[in-house]
Amino acid sequence: MTANILTVDDSASIRMTTRIALTNAGYKVTEAVDGADGLQKMKSGSFDLIVTDLNMPNMDGLTMIRSLRQMPAYMGTPVIFLTTESDGDIKQQAKAAGATGWLTKPFDAENLTKIARKVLGR
Template identity: 70%
Template sequence: MTASILTVDDSASIRQAIKIALSTAGYTVSEAVNGAEGLEKAEAGRFDLIITDLNMPIMDGLTMIQQLRARGKVVGTPIVFLSTESDGDVKAQAKAAGATGWMTKPFDPEQLVRIAQKVLTK
């Protein structure tokens, strides 16, 4: 069965780059444009991995994963941040909120696929 991945980012070009990299590797990719839409889609569907940006309008990625984890909907689902942010304090907040991993933008598509493979095989 193909793994299903939700990508949440306000940048259409980033979502497209993620989708191309992951769908080429055989994954099914769904998209959301902000944390609020990501929250809705994550609660309505079943995803094996969520990749989210941190800084987005309407709802940021940190708030989204805090709400998802608090609601218990995606307890075992890995969540990876893909952000331009690289501050250690922010990474610590993300980890405390339930993030599985962190990648910085701009990203290497091959590295993204390797990280997806790694967290999906755990």
């Protein structure tokens, strides 16, 4: 069974790069432009992994994670931050909010798919 992955990023080029890397690895990818759009897509779909940016308009990644962790269907869903931020305090906030892992931009597509396989167990 192919895993469904939701990528959430306000940058069209990052969404495209992420989508290409993950679809080439055999995953089904849905894109969202910010945290609010991501939450809306989560309510109408089912995702096995969320890959999200931190800094976005309308709703940032931390707020989105806190909201999705309140949704029974997504309490245990892995969430990977894909962001330019590398500050330790922000990483701690992300972990406390429920993030599973962290990958700093610019990212290596092979590393992203390796992390996806690891957290998905496939």
